[in-house]
Amino acid sequence: MDPRIEKHARIIVDYSTKVREGDNLLITYSDFGKPLAIEVYKLAASKGASPLIITTPTEAVRGYFEVTPERFLEVFPQHYYELVKASDVVVSIRGEETTRYLSTTEPEKISQRSRTTKPISDEYLEKRWCLTQYPSPSYAQEAEMSLHEYEDFTYSAVLRNWEQEAHAMKRLKDVLDAGKEVRIVGERTDLSLAIEGRVAVISDGTQNLPGGEVYTSPLEDSAQGEVYFDVPSVAYGKEVRDIWLRFEDGEIADSSAGKNEDLLKTMIETDSGSKRLGELGIGTNRGIDRYTRNILFDEKMAETIHLAIGRAFKNCKGVNESSIHWDMIKRLVPGEIRVDGHVIQKDGRFTWE
Amino acid sequence: MDPRIEKHARIIVDYSTKVREGDNLLITYSDFGKPLAIEVYKLAASKGASPLIITTPTEAVRGYFEVTPERFLEVFPQHYYELVKASDVVVSIRGEETTRYLSTTEPEKISQRSRTTKPISDEYLEKRWCLTQYPSPSYAQEAEMSLHEYEDFTYSAVLRNWEQEAHAMKRLKDVLDAGKEVRIVGERTDLSLAIEGRVAVISDGTQNLPGGEVYTSPLEDSAQGEVYFDVPSVAYGKEVRDIWLRFEDGEIADSSAGKNEDLLKTMIETDSGSKRLGELGIGTNRGIDRYTRNILFDEKMAETIHLAIGRAFKNCKGVNESSIHWDMIKRLVPGEIRVDGHVIQKDGRFTWE
Numbered sequence: 270m271d272p273r274i275e276k277h278a279r280i281i282v283d284y285s286t287k288v289r290e291g292d293n294l295l296i297t298y299s300d301f302g303k304p305l306a307i308e309v310y311k312l313a314a315s316k317g318a319s320p321l322i323i324t325t326p327t328e329a330v331r332g333y334f335e336v337t338p339e340r341f342l343e344v345f346p347q348h349y350y351e352l353v354k355a356s357d358v359v360v361s362i363r364g365e366e367t368t369r370y371l372s373t374t375e376p377e378k379i380s381q382r383s384r385t386t387k388p389i390s391d392e393y394l395e396k397r398w399c400l401t402q403y404p405s406p407s408y409a410q411e412a413e414m415s416l417h418e419y420e421d422f423t424y425s426a427v428l429r430n431w432e433q434e435a436h437a438m439k440r441l442k443d444v445l446d447a448g449k450e451v452r453i454v455g456e457r458t459d460l461s462l463a464i465e466g467r468v469a470v471i472s473d474g475t476q477n478l479p480g481g482e483v484y485t486s487p488l489e490d491s492a493q494g495e496v497y498f499d500v501p502s503v504a505y506g507k508e509v510r511d512i513w514l515r516f517e518d519g520e521i522a523d524s525s526a527g528k529n530e531d532l533l534k535t536m537i538e539t540d541s542g543s544k545r546l547g548e549l550g551i552g553t554n555r556g557i558d559r560y561t562r563n564i565l566f567d568e569k570m571a572e573t574i575h576l577a578i579g580r581a582f583k584n585c586k587g588v589n590e591s592s593i594h595w596d597m598i599k600r601l602v603p604g605e606i607r608v609d610g611h612v613i614q615k616d617g618r619f620t621w622e
Numbered sequence: 623m624d625p626r627i628e629k630h631a632r633i634i635v636d637y638s639t640k641v642r643e644g645d646n647l648l649i650t651y652s653d654f655g656k657p658l659a660i661e662v663y664k665l666a667a668s669k670g671a672s673p674l675i676i677t678t679p680t681e682a683v684r685g686y687f688e689v690t691p692e693r694f695l696e697v698f699p700q701h702y703y704e705l706v707k708a709s710d711v712v713v714s715i716r717g718e719e720t721t722r723y724l725s726t727t728e729p730e731k732i733s734q735r736s737r738t739t740k741p742i743s744d745e746y747l748e749k750r751w752c753l754t755q756y757p758s759p760s761y762a763q764e765a766e767m768s769l770h771e772y773e774d775f776t777y778s779a780v781l782r783n784w785e786q787e788a789h790a791m792k793r794l795k796d797v798l799d800a801g802k803e804v805r806i807v808g809e810r811t812d813l814s815l816a817i818e819g820r821v822a823v824i825s826d827g828t829q830n831l832p833g834g835e836v837y838t839s840p841l842e843d844s845a846q847g848e849v850y851f852d853v854p855s856v857a858y859g860k861e862v863r864d865i866w867l868r869f870e871d872g873e874i875a876d877s878s879a880g881k882n883e884d885l886l887k888t889m890i891e892t893d894s895g896s897k898r899l900g901e902l903g904i905g906t907n908r909g910i911d912r913y914t915r916n917i918l919f920d921e922k923m924a925e926t927i928h929l930a931i932g933r934a935f936k937n938c939k940g941v942n943e944s945s946i947h948w949d950m951i952k953r954l955v956p957g958e959i960r961v962d963g964h965v966i967q968k969d970g971r972f973t974w975e
Contacts, residue, residue: 290694293701303679311685319699324677326656332664341643346672348646348708355701 270304273424277401278308282316284431285399285475286358290317295356297323299330301364301405309360318358327370334374334382342381346389353392363565364403368411372506401427401478402565412561425556426479426566434481435473438553440621441483441613445469448608451487451549453574455604456497457513462549463491468585472569481554481569486587489545492516496576500560500567500598501528508562509533512597520544521578537578542591548577550596551606551614564596572602572617623657626777630754631661635669637784638752638828639711643670648709650676652683654717654758662713671711680723687727687735695734699742706745716918717756721764725859754780754831755918765914778909779832779919787834788826791906793974794836794966798822801961804840804902806927808957809850810866815902816844821938825922834907834922839940842898845869849929853913853920853951854881861915862886865950873897874931890931895944901930903949904959904967917949925955925970 282288294313296306310320353359371379383390402408402423409419445451449465467485474480498512511527521544526533537544554569561567568575580594581587606614613620635641647666649659663673706712724732736743755761755776762772798804802818820838827833851865864880874897879886890897907922914920921928933947934940959967966973 291697293699295701303677307679307682307685310679310682311689314686314694315689315691317691317694317697319697319701320682321699321702321705322677322679322682324656324675326660326663326675329660329663329673329675332660333667336664336668338668338670341667341670344644344670344672346646346674348648348672348705349674351708352674352701352705355704 273428274304275308276428277305278312281309281360281399281401281478282312285478286360286397288313288316288318288358292318292357293355294318294320294358295323296320296360298362298364299325299327300366302362302403305362305403327365331370331374334378342378343385345385350389353389356396359393359396359398361400362403364405365407367407369506398476399478408563411563426554429556431474435471438471438473438483441551442469442471444608444613445483445485450609452607453496455601458496460492460494460496462487466586470584477565479554479566479569482550482552484548484550486581486585487546487549489589490519492519492546498597498599500600502597503562504532504536504595507532536593536595539593540591542589543579543593545589546576547579547581547587547589547594550575567598568596573598573600626781627657628661629781630658631665634662634713634752634754634831635665638831639713639750641666641669641671641711645671645710646708647671647673647711648676649673649713651715651717652678652680653719655715655756658715658756680718684723684727687731695731696738698738703742706742709749712746712749712751714753715756717758718760720760722859751829752831761916764916779907782909784827788824791824791826791836794904795822795824797961797966798836798838803962805960806849808954811849813845813847813849815840823937830918832907832919832922835903835905837901837903839934839938840899840902842942843872845872845899851950851952853953855950856915857885857889857948860885889946889948892946893944895942896932896946898942899929900932900934900940900942900947903928920951921949926951926953
């Protein structure tokens, strides 16, 4: 076995979820990820926790949507709910055999099912939870890498000294918490956002693993100026390239894209909240040096910022409501982040680094 | 996919457990068996049930026993209990990557853990449950077959017309229920057993799949005579061959074996109940034509009977108590089964066939 799998499990159990005696631990994976699930299982058991593994093969999920009559999409899986309710820790391992397994499933069915099972997802978030990645062939393919290279990539992002990373991110959080205005300057980009009264949150590897971003929710009326996202973005399985947005008083006044512009415009028009920003995130994970079409990694990439249109975060004191939350990523090399007029990052380096 | 997997799933869902709208269905497998689990999942979903798959990889179980400090063997997995409690149907699929995965684990640890999790196993038995087999390479190897041959073997045992099988077994049950004494005559064998007042039970494919036996618990003081088991028997992973037992007033008075005789004698001496019979079973499954070192199949083999020393069955009104229940199988070609002096089976054929 790749010894990095055991190191990954150690971070999940010891650091991210701090498994201890008596914990009821739930581990979930889809197709790949069994070796990591087993290592987490064993480590948790050695500490006196009770591990249990749920698997939801992607073919079971796809088949479910194919064969289930519409009226049964509202059937609530009570036993699953009871299981999650009685759990203390949930570890979710991503590793679908193909990331496109729902590409021919009607989106309305997926939404309907999500609404039915929302009490379960809500219950999940009440636990000590960790969402992480197993380096599967499908994700390597999305990343345009060999599996070997993708394993290296995954572990360089995940196997970090998270206490140290968290310490470094704290510096950025303090600056944002004390600041009133953020300005992003770069190629075809000069955007101002108000952040006064909002709270910056550190993604320190305890919930998202890899972590590596500091994010907040800007004031929903404040965005002013233009921004160009050089990193491709994905919505409903389709790639949207070269997104450019111009904001006036928080709202998108103009937009364009080099590929799938129609989809961009449709997304923006989803509801009133989807015309405004819900998130500003600043990536800090230097183990992530390229875009791999996986938002769990992409938004953490060092030397980038990302903005999401739509739903804001309650834990940042954000208020913007929307049924969507769509992340768009921009490299800031060359570029600058300024807070209240002071440059805090220039060409990808924080001034205190 | 092998189309027989879908047929197997249909028997499980439609016949064995009769899955219906609103059922909370739990599916479990260890290493192999995922394709069958997925088919059961989809079929159950199509009927408006809620399926959920638990996987317990054998390496997780082995590792659990290796790394878990002894005091933690008493930690109760409350979330697992709540899950089973809230389930209506449990389908367990066997298919370990090696059937010997616990061969170096201390048996006391396994017993201790079984005692801790007994409320969960008890809860299982309260449900509509089905225990079945996925034809994995490890079981093919035990059976001394190629995987291809073993798949044919498995499906010839499982994919039967179970209504018809049950009807045929009912005939045998009626004879046993009305009978007072059973006499087994064959090679080195002439054994009498009293069965008056006991209830014969049909294994009709609803719980064990394959089914195919009619069993009862003989009166514990009644066994008289000798019996020779030509089919090898397995205890604690060791094969015991050519077992011969002589009974006096229900108790084993003499015994021998051609291989691992010591183990036989030790097993017999386990406790007071292990010197007496707990079960007489008559195999009826004509899809099972050979011994494969898998008791789920072996005891159902047509043209055989089996006797178990130790624990009797409550549902047969049996009373013998023991911590063991060890099945030993005998081919009855040539041979006879007589009930109250009437031959009911001769050289493997029932007189009414």
